[in-house]
Amino acid sequence: MSFLFFVVRRLALLVPTLFGVSVIGFLLTCLLPGNPALVKAGPMATPQYVAEMKHKMGLDQPLHVQYGRYVTGLLHGDLGESSSTGRPVLTDFMQRLPATLELTVASLLLALLLGIPMGVLCAIHRDTVIDHFGRVFSVAGVAMPSFWTGLILIYVFFYLLDIAPAPLGRLAPGISPPVTITGLYTVDSLVGGDWHALESSLAHLALPSLTLAISVMAPLARIVRAGMLEILETDYIKAAWAFGLPRGLVIYGDALGNAIIPMITALGVVFGFLMAGNAVIESVFGWPGIGNYAVKALILKDSAPIQSFVLFVALVCILVNLLVDLLYGLADPRVRTG
């Protein structure tokens, strides 16, 4: 089957999923407390004015009409208005998205950087102390509540050792953010040569990204370990050993490439986990991203940011899963027929 056909079929599968997700998103807007008309009309409004507002916003229409309006709004980037900030949710989102993106990417990189070598080490030193340690770590890693891990890291590195900055935001107070290019402080300060901002932003990024990385590292390491063990038994690796190729070249050159293919499929799930973890971890570290924004909205019973966050995360995950599937189809032609 050609790759093009595979892509087309995979894209067609998106249609029902997107429809379903939008229905769930719509149901959430109906169920969430805080009647939008009441909110918009204000606390001092007369019943007539509220009814007028309701009519104006289309809330007296039948459900399918309301759904149509909802989807049309979404397609125009209308996510509703936040009653706590008084601004369109999309504007608030755009302002906070770079922070979330920075944290997510940093933790994903960290998880891969730590998880892959760990899996490889455990596979090479199978059933030794290293492997046992790896196993204990992966069992404990998935059992730790991430917000708790974050707090422990704060206690150790901020309170006891005093080497981490206070868990409040992305930069130390008094340091102005670098000139905006991408919105990622680390990248912007690096590009702009603003070393103070770079140092501060890296220091602030370290603990939250490590916390998130720990929560997803264990499954990644396990997958790499299992894949590695399988590959190391194959004939072509045995042949490579027999030829007397250097150890590092066989393991990292020949074996690892094939061993991490199964990991690609796991990345979709891992990404979903990171996005979900963002909501909690951002509030632990006072990180000004969209997760923190949604959690703050929860407390204020501000429904638009909550439902937008849920919908947004689902859309991002659908997109990432699509990319993962396409990548996988590209890496392993056998998948395309499946």
Add this chain to the structure above:
Amino acid sequence: MTLEIARAAYADSPAAPDTAFVSLRRRLLRNKLSLVALCAIVLLVFIAVLAPWITPLDPNEPDANAVLQQPSRAHLLGTDVYGRDELSRIIFAARVDLLVAFVSTFLALLIGSLIGAISGFRGGWLDQIVMRIVDAVMAFPPFVLAMGLTAAIGSSITNLILVIAVTQIPVYLRQIRAEILRERELEYAQAAQTVGNPTWRIVFIHLVPNCLAPLIVQATLAMGFALLTLAALSYIGLGVQPPDPEWGEMVSEGASLMVTGHWWLSLFPGIAILVTVLIFNLVGDGLRDLLDPRMRGR
């Protein structure tokens, strides 16, 4: 002599098939760690049930003379800002944490396998619709969906159980559907159909019991996940509401005091979560070894 030959001849042949129970017990013993974990679950349930009788102090009783005390002989795990005894609160919290984990998982398993079995067996448009709904629900990361739903319907214990169950249903539904699709092609299923059994009987008496093993493994592992979800919801203020003790809620109460060095407030309830989830996972791993030979040694 003849006896010895006979004994030697039979030595390699498989022993008489054990009854399910004997075989289960033998394999459980082999996996000692899981057995220990299983005992730990029983112990935890006992502690939760007996909470009012074994806690040293009332979990919600403030004590103005014992505010924010470090762990000591009087308060083994210290006290919080209101002077409440942390140990008593952790023990009482086990009740709601275990209840939600058990009931939500059971509910998800029940509903998921019911719908999944019917959908998989019937096939056709019904199956198509069910699977598209499942796809849509699974597009949301479970915790994010739980967050949205809890915000929508409110955070009573019943609602929390329902919400966590809803996020888990698709997992079982998909799994049992796949099992049913494979199982219904087997001869015994065809035979049951040929002799004229009604559909519900084929599905629920003949097929489902043969599909349950992997689901039970999944359910055991999912209990840990349910507990983590509940704790995280409570941490962000959506789950169990103060002053009722819940492990995630307790970690949350201690969070702001972590930076001032009051480590015991968040540390201990977090360890309670960690250990309980660990126990569920160990039992799940053990059960997987036991019930699903394909996954052995993974």
